[in-house]
Amino acid sequence: MKLEYVLFGFGILFCLAGVGYLAAQYVRYLSELGQLISLLLTVGLFTCLGKYFEEVGW
């Protein structure tokens, strides 16, 4: 059971790393305004995701 969680953890970590890498590559081509809006949306995304997990009981 614990091993499954560890594997899930690794899976999620690799997914986040992959998405983060792709975003970092692409974000160089965005305008400054686009980068700012993307940053604000990312902050909003993680805030809501955190609140969601809080409501779930994590």
Place this chain on the structure above:
Amino acid sequence: MTTPKAKKTTQRKNLYLFLTIAFFLGIIAIFIFDGYMGVYDTVSITTQEREEVIEADYWSQDDYTGYVWAEEGQDVYFRYELDNRRFSTYSADVEVAIWFGEAKHSDLVSQAVNIGGFDKEEFSWTVDTGLLRPADIPETRDYEFSVIIKRDGVERRIIVHVSSPPVKF
């Protein structure tokens, strides 16, 4: 049966999940929208029957240089398209010149442009390779020159390699 408090908690939970998805889709939308918007330029070069198109994507690579091959005496046709994918008007001075190394040989285009939002403008010019051979390069040797396009701090360089005519016995 669910209590009103539990129902409210579930609704709030769903709202946060919905907002998370909405923010994620917003980021994707920004990436697509911002990638589309901007001023893009495309160069088409025709020598003999072959047309080579250098799209805007290539120019976004650092220090990208286009290469074209032609035989001496052939005309090389250039077409330069500026695509203004913005809401505002794009104004700039477009200068095109032939360069041999660091020395400017001649101007091909020198023009101010005002392109309206989501509009395009096109320039074209022809280079006769039969007239450009530098005096210090013998006729049996190939030579090269650069066509440099400048506008608004942006520089595009295309190197034209000119093959010498075949030796007749």
